[in-house]
Amino acid sequence: LVRREGRPALDRVIARALPLVDMVWRLEVEGQDDSTPERRAGIEKRALARISAIGDSKVRHFYEREFRDRFYARYRRRKMPAPGGRRGGGPGSAPSPGLRGTRLARQPDGDPTHLHEQLLMLHAINHPGLAEAQLEELAAIEMTDPMLDKLRQELLLTLGSGQGLDREALRTHLARNGFEDMLARLEGAPILQAASSARPEAALREAEIGWRHVMARLRRLAIERDIAAAEAAYRDTRDDKALRRLIQLKREFDRAEGTEADAADATGHSA
Numbered sequence: 001l002v003r004r005e006g007r008p009a010l011d012r013v014i015a016r017a018l019p020l021v022d023m024v025w026r027l028e029v030e031g032q033d034d035s036t037p038e039r040r041a042g043i044e045k046r047a048l049a050r051i052s053a054i055g056d057s058k059v060r061h062f063y064e065r066e067f068r069d070r071f072y073a074r075y076r077r078r079k080m081p082a083p084g085g086r087r088g089g090g091p092g093s094a095p096s097p098g099l100r101g102t103r104l105a106r107q108p109d110g111d112p113t114h115l116h117e118q119l120l121m122l123h124a125i126n127h128p129g130l131a132e133a134q135l136e137e138l139a140a141i142e143m144t145d146p147m148l149d150k151l152r153q154e155l156l157l158t159l160g161s162g163q164g165l166d167r168e169a170l171r172t173h174l175a176r177n178g179f180e181d182m183l184a185r186l187e188g189a190p191i192l193q194a195a196s197s198a199r200p201e202a203a204l205r206e207a208e209i210g211w212r213h214v215m216a217r218l219r220r221l222a223i224e225r226d227i228a229a230a231e232a233a234y235r236d237t238r239d240d241k242a243l244r245r246l247i248q249l250k251r252e253f254d255r256a257e258g259t260e261a262d263a264a265d266a267t268g269h270s271a
Contacts, residue, residue: 008240015234015246021066024050029070044071069112113221115191117148119214122186122198124155127207128170132159134211141218151179167200220256223249 002010028047034040047067054060124131124138131138139156143149151174158165158173165173174183186192196202197210230246233239 008243011243011247015231015243015250021063024063025067025070029074047071073111113144113218113225114148116214116217116221117143117145118186118189118191119195119198119210120218121148121151121155122189122192122195123207123211123214124152124159125170125174125183125186126167126198126200127202127204127211128159128165128167130204130207130211131155132164135160137215141215142222147182151182154179216256220253223253223256227253 001013024047028050029043032039032043034043044067048064051060051063051067054063120138120141135156138152141152143152154174154177158170163169171183174180192198195210197206197213202210227246227249230242230249234242234246
């Protein structure tokens with residue numbers, strides 16, 4: 001191919017290559033009969049058994065995470081009411097006008113980006129000292145949900161003031177400034193049940209580990225979105241500049257995967 005058409009032809013092939021994780025997903029999951037819970041459980045069991053054969057522990061870890069995210073999105077989109085007794089909203093309580101229609105009001109939606117954005121906000125609210133120490137990192141992250149981003153901006157302003165607020169003082173401030181409904185829904189989100197590091201009772205070290213892991217995951221997901229946009233741009237233009245951008249993003253994605261793998265490998269934590 002290189003002799004016949006040169007390096008640009010090879011670059012195009014690389015840019016269009018289907019990732020191995022997508023190929024394994026197609027082989028193990030797509031097209032399978034998943035009409036009952038038992039059949040879905042069987043599909044998941046077989047797919048994870050195939051992944052367990054991967055020799056490299058970091059690669060295996062990321063395949064398992066990726067497949068569990070995909071299974072969550074594919075099969076587990078059942079609505080769950082917020083637990084009773086939460087301040088600002090119980091089972092069946094309606095979201096405020098500002099919250100109505102956002103993804104947060106429709107949780108859980110199975111979208112990995114949104115789930116991790118919720119986790120980040122929960123880490124910040126329940127561990128304000130940690131969030132204050134990581135303000136630059138919190139400021140740099142791009143949130144896809146407008147209401148969660150509004151909450152992030154309020155946290156930046158409040159924690160950046162240097163008042164040294166504890167969790168209860170921060171929650172009181174947020175509730176007084178129109179975020180009471182959002183706090184109730186975040187604290188009732190099913191994702192919190194599976195992420196002990198985001199809970200108020202988590203030790204600081206555990207919360208730091210969770211924060212680092214969630215941040216790395218959000219960065220990787222953001223690059224995935226950029227890659228999808230770059231692939232679409234290249235399909236439309238077949239332009240060398242668009243191709244170079246796509247290849248650069250895929251390299252950034254590989255680096256981001258390595259960063260997340262290092263964090264997970266060093267801590268053994270899974271958000």
